[in-house]
Amino acid sequence: MSGALESNRVAQAYLFYGPEGVGKSKMAEVLMRRLVCRAPELDEPCGACPDCRMFEAGTHPDVHRVGNPDDKSLGIDAVRRLQGVLSYTPYGRTHVTYVAPADRLTLQAANAFLKTLEEPPGRAVFILVSAYPERIPPTVLSRCVRIPFRHLSSEEIIGSLGTMGYMGPEVRTAAAFAEGNLAKAVELVSGAWSPQVRDEVISLAKRARSLGTVEVAALAQEMASRAVLEERLRMLAAWYRDLLMWLETADEVLVVNADRLSEIRSAAQGYSARELVQIITRIENALQRLEGNGNPRLIAEVLLLGLAAR
Numbered sequence: 001m002s003g004a005l006e007s008n009r010v011a012q013a014y015l016f017y018g019p020e021g022v023g024k025s026k027m028a029e030v031l032m033r034r035l036v037c038r039a040p041e042l043d044e045p046c047g048a049c050p051d052c053r054m055f056e057a058g059t060h061p062d063v064h065r066v067g068n069p070d071d072k073s074l075g076i077d078a079v080r081r082l083q084g085v086l087s088y089t090p091y092g093r094t095h096v097t098y099v100a101p102a103d104r105l106t107l108q109a110a111n112a113f114l115k116t117l118e119e120p121p122g123r124a125v126f127i128l129v130s131a132y133p134e135r136i137p138p139t140v141l142s143r144c145v146r147i148p149f150r151h152l153s154s155e156e157i158i159g160s161l162g163t164m165g166y167m168g169p170e171v172r173t174a175a176a177f178a179e180g181n182l183a184k185a186v187e188l189v190s191g192a193w194s195p196q197v198r199d200e201v202i203s204l205a206k207r208a209r210s211l212g213t214v215e216v217a218a219l220a221q222e223m224a225s226r227a228v229l230e231e232r233l234r235m236l237a238a239w240y241r242d243l244l245m246w247l248e249t250a251d252e253v254l255v256v257n258a259d260r261l262s263e264i265r266s267a268a269q270g271y272s273a274r275e276l277v278q279i280i281t282r283i284e285n286a287l288q289r290l291e292g293n294g295n296p297r298l299i300a301e302v303l304l305l306g307l308a309a310r
């Protein structure tokens with residue numbers, strides 16, 4: 001991600017969202033540490049430079065934290081303080097701002113924060129964390145690369161599905177895909193979602209880099225319906241996010257496609273974290289264009305060509 005940061009190709013704001021206790025803050029710490037390190041090796045923080053040491057000690061001058069778990073609301077004062085410190089040139093490579101819980105920003109604070117997102121005074125990366133992203137104004141959301149985290153207790157979901165009469169291997173996968181949401185799991189397992197489609201999507205992702213224009217056109221034609229494309233984009237995003245999580249944490253608990261761990265392990269070797277963030281960003285952008293009433297076939301084509309051209 002360091003290289004991407006240098007070339008400004010990666011969005012400057014991330015939103016890690018999902019229920020409590022699923023590794024959002026852990027992932028944020030990993031990312032922040034990597035962003036401040038002055039001598040990262042192969043995208044990993046060195047652990048020895050002054051920046052790494054200050055980060056470990058919690059004293060790095062470029063790391064800014066807005067909010068804490070007990071805050072009922074994050075007001076305009078907190079944002080103004082942040083804007084104050086961001087106006088200084090960073091000590092190291094970039095300012096890194098952590099905002100959590102991002103959904104507690106008051107409307108006034110969110111509007112002020114939006115200005116900062118739109119026109120950061122210099123090098124700045126923002127990491128927002130929220131269990132309730134629907135409470136964040138859409139204007140702020142639209143500036144963020146959104147990365148979902150699933151609930152830890154998919155076992156509970158599997159149990160609940162079992163009591164409702166759902167059995168079989170697809171229950172496990174649906175539970176993992178439901179991001180901790182039982183209603184969504186029921187929807188998935190009761191037919192709105194099919195394991196075959198996910199298999200197709202994963203196999204597509206695996207050969208994405210070698211797709212030719214003719215195949216892209218054919219695939220885009222298959223995804224010409226809004227609902228079909230949306231489902232596939234979400235599955236694609238989950239796949240690439242799994243690769244990123246595996247590269248960053250090697251923690252299988254954070255992986256959504258839990259039944260495909262060995263494939264994730266080997267596929268992740270073929271990417272850098274920076275590439276994966278770029279891909280996830282492309283998919284998020286495609287989803288946003290789809291929400292904005294874009295033409296599904298065209299959106300699919302542009303995305304697939306982008307994935308193939310890397």
Ligand SMILES: [Zn+2]
Pocket residue numbers: 036037038039040045046047048049050051052053
């Ligand atoms: Zn370092």
